Amino acid sequence: MSRFVIIGAGAIGSFLSARLHEAGHDILLVARGERLEMLQAEGVRLLEGKTDRQVRVPVSGACDPGASPDHVILATKTFQLESALELLEPLNEARFTLLTVQNGVEAPKIAQAALPRTEVLGARMHGFFELEEGIVRHTGVPATLIAGQVADRATAPASAAGAASLAGDLRVASIPTKLVPDMRPALWDKFMMAATIGGVAPAFGLNVGEVLAHPQASALLRDAMTEVVQVAAALAIDLPSGCIAEKLEFIARFPPGVTSSLQRDLESGRPSEFAHLTGAIPRFARQAGLPCPAADDVIARLRARGLRLD
Incomplete structure (x- = not known):
């Protein structure tokens, strides 16, 4: 079994740490503040369907420099990447495969620039995950993951082995994982929906x-x-x-009350991934070298509503 460090104890980081821990892997979940205290007291509380369970995942506020991981997963939000990468400084001499699961398309390159010797894989996580009142809710479709490089270079044999090992470990944890040679199309495909619907909905107060x-x-979303x-x-x-x-067919199946994480953060005045989603268009x-009048319209409407876009 492999040793994992997972930085970020939100919905996805907590979900992955619980599944991997239950599969027998050596896990360290890195968290901060009240979330760290809650995890130390209660473990990860995970609700899947009607099944509610607690998973006692090892948790800490920092990486252990004496325990080199095989794999690292960055599961923070995109605007938290810089601080997450700083937490990896004690592991600068270690060799590991690093997986980014952030929204947007820029996280893998940010991580690769900070860790040039590390093999970085971008990933797209499919599934519905929410962290509410300390409980991670996984609903709807089963969790699946697509991962691959984003750099314009061929995968070296050693890195290919690291990616294959990581994918195998996730599959053992009942997270079907597909490796692709170029992750950029899959990241942009998800970005195309997250960056538009995440801005259009709050722009209209919907x-x-x-x-x-x-x-x-609806017309502005399509544009x-x-x-x-x-x-x-x-x-x-x-x-x-x-x-x-x-994507429109997928959105059409959403219940009327569904919101996106970007929308929830914008409307609550919390820091958000706006700059890496709607604001990145x-x-x-x-x-x-192209105009984007529809995206400009969405952003103008968000500003007119007085929403926090920094």
């Missing part, structure tokens, strides 16, 4: 599950998605054919 029933919001696809193509990233229709559009 829940995510209400957007498609609102003619103006914003189209812009992201065009920007990706200009940056030589080909998204799957029909991805917009697929104009930045990528400028890089591609």
Whole structure:
């Protein structure tokens, strides 16, 4: 079995640590503040379907420099990446495979720049996860994961072995994992939905599950998605054919009360991933030399509502 360090004890980090610990892996979950105290007292409380259980995962406020991991998973939000990477400084001499599971498309490159000797894999986690009142709720579809490199270089044999080992460990923990040679299309495919619906819904004061029933919001969502696809193509990233229709069909199945994590953070005034999601669309559009009037409209509406966008 492998040794894991998981930094970030939100919904996904806690879920992964519990599943991997139950599968027999050596886990250290790194958390801070009240969340650390709660985990030390109660372990990870995990609700899957109607099954509620507590998993006593080893937890700490820092990495152990004397215990080199085989794999590290960064499970913080994107705006917390810098502080998460600082927590890895005691492991600078260790060799491990690092997996990023953040929203957006930039986390793997940020991690790779900070840890140039480390093999970094970007990942896309599929499933619905929420952390509410200390309980991790996993509902809906089974958890699955896609992972792969984002750098423009061939995978070396050693790194290929590390990626295969990581994927195998996740599969043992009942998290089906697929490795791909280039993770960028999958990251942009998810970004295309998260960055648009996550901004459009609060821009109109709607829940995510209400957007498609609102003619103006629905039209703006489609236009914003189209812009992201065009920007990706200009940056030589080909998204799957029909991805917009697929995402709209997926959103159409949401109950009316569903919200996104970005929306919840924006509307509560908490720090958010806005700069790496909705706010990143104009930045990528400028890089591609393209206009993005729909994204600009969404951002203007968010500002008009007085939402915190820093």
